[in-house]
Amino acid sequence: MKLDKETIIVLSICFVLLIIWPYLFSVPKQPQPETQPQNIESKGKAAPSDSSISPAGANGKELKKPEPVNKEPLRTEEIKKDASVQKTEKTGKSEDEIKLPEIPDQIISNDCISFKINPAGGYVSSIEFKKFLTTDKKKTITLNEDFDPGALSFSTAGKLKTTSLECLKENENTLKVTRGFRNEAGRDFTVVQTWKILEKYKTDYRIQIINSSKEKLSVDGIRVSAGSIIPVLELSGDYFMMETHCISTCLENTVASKSASADKPFEELQENAASWIAVSNKYFACILKPETPFKKGEGNVLRQIIKTMKDEKGKEKSYSSIETYGVIEKIELEPASEASLGFTYFSGPKELALVKEFDPKASEIMYLGWAWFEPISQGFLVALIWLKKFCGSYGLSIILLTFIVKMIFWPVTDRANASMRKMQKIQPLVQEIKTKYKDDSQKMNQKIMQLYKEHKVNPLGGCLPILLQIPVFTALYFSLNGAIELRQSSFLWAFDLSRPDTIYTIPGIELAINPLVILMAVTMVYQQHLTPSAMDPMQQKMMMIMPLVMLVLLYSLPSGLTLYWTISQGISIVQLLVNKRIDEKEKSLEKKNA
Secondary structure, three states, X not given: OOOOHHHHHHHHHHHHHHHHHHHHHOOOOOOOOOOOOOOXXXXXXXXXXXXXXOHHHHOOOOOOOOOOOOOOOOOHHHHHHHHHHHHHOOOXXXXXXXXXXXXXXXXXXXOOEEEEEEOOOOEEEEEEEEEEEOOOXXXXXXXXXXXXXXXXXXXXXXXXXEEEEEEEEEEOOEEEEEEEEEOOOOOEEEEEEEEEEOOOOEEEEEEEEEEOOOOOEEEXXXXXXXXXXXXXXXXXXXXXXXXXXXXXXXXXXEEEEEEOOOOOOEEEEEOOOEEEEEEEOOOEEEEEEEXXXXXXXXXXXXXXXXXXXXXXXXXXXXXXXXXXXXXXXXEEEOOOOEEEEEEEEEEEEOOXXXXXXXXXXXXXXXXXXXXXXXXXXHHHHHHHHHHHHHHOOHHHHHHHHHHHHHHHOHHHHHHHHHHHHHHHHOHHHHHHHHHHOOOOHHHHHHHHHHHHHHOOOOOOOOOHHHHHHXXXXXXXXXXXXXXXXXXXXXXXXXXXXXOOOOOEEEOOOOEEEOHHHHHHHHHHHHHHHHOOOOOOHHHHHHHHHHHHHHHHHOOOOOHHHHHHHHHHHHHHHHHHHHHHHHHHHHHHHHHHHO
């Protein structure tokens, strides 16, 4: 259809009117009465209460200028007041819409540790050890990362609604967080949490519960977490050998521990009252000790969860993260009354002096061997640390400590070697008896015992002295294996005495060259060659294979342990050479006298 000029003009006018119509006939916007609540700021500030509005403003006359918003953190009373206004005003907004201040994570620290605290959650979200680096020495070791609810927390069995939040950093090592709560029964109460880092790795943690309601308050199932910990391999990259990754609980002066593994998750409840709870791995520990024991009967939780991470080759592997928390006895509060809970917390390296200072029974989390070995192992560890102060190197301390122990047992070893030499001398006579009476075992044994008596030889004389030394040297082994003091301590070519002394890795087959363990195997071969033996040739050949077996089994042994073992065998070789020289002199004198 062809449009004429008039039609085009009419359509154009209609189009223009359609565009400008809303602007020509819109209703002017009425000003909002100030009796309505103000929008809460992005930082979570609540609206002012009705008391800030004058009667004149309500009658439509000039309104009073509103008070400026306070930029300081709101206190508990202010937020509660604003919350009650929001609930009763005509807008109908519920208490669920109360916004809390968005307070960033806070840092408190001393020279040894640093806590990152989440004020809204009321827990320590990470613990940084300032003096301990990962194996690549690129960053400090940090506990509790990716763990919820974190350490030194506060939670209850029932659901709580947070009504207020205030945070005050008193100084560099103290933080106070005040939170208002409303329980399922509608009763309001206030919780004040205070974290104060003391000397070294110790922290004082306080929970103050204030009954803000006009009725009796019952708070049950208060849980406080000791935090979480993962194995040292995933935590810091340390060599994973004889890992002691455990949850420990001190129950009536007895320490019970549950080992963790990467097999499956678990959750257990401890029924006995606990004087402290702890999580630890080979080198680090977190111990939570309440002023009054944790609840008896139920609640104290031991938990393991399984996590995954990618290794250096990008392959996923599983590992375990363990956590534990204690439960406080039920608290009953009258109106306008309060209760206080106190805790002492250790989060740091498993150094014997530090752990024993925190609690004497806590030294058992050191895991320096089986129970009957621990006192000896602790003694060796104390001696090792003292010798380090004297000589300035843990490598030299290991050598000196090994030398001292070997000198103490020199007479015992010498007696054992002498007994074995006597056995070796009469071995041809023993073989004659065995051949002569091979068909009569009873007669053969009688003749052999008679031979021993004539030559004043005790067949167990070479074994008993060695057996006496086994507990001592085993304890020394455990003390060196569990000593965090050896971690990242270098000696000669070994850059870390807690790791193998690898000097080169053969490309392609990825075979590490560890000189100390190879030297250890060589000294074992030479020691066996020198040691007097009453065994037959076949048994001797079997024993010659042992150094090779030990080399394969112990190839990745930490260099501190291989250093101890090598020095110990070196001293034994010297003793055997001395005894051999003495024996040769005795033989030459016998020939002269003959």
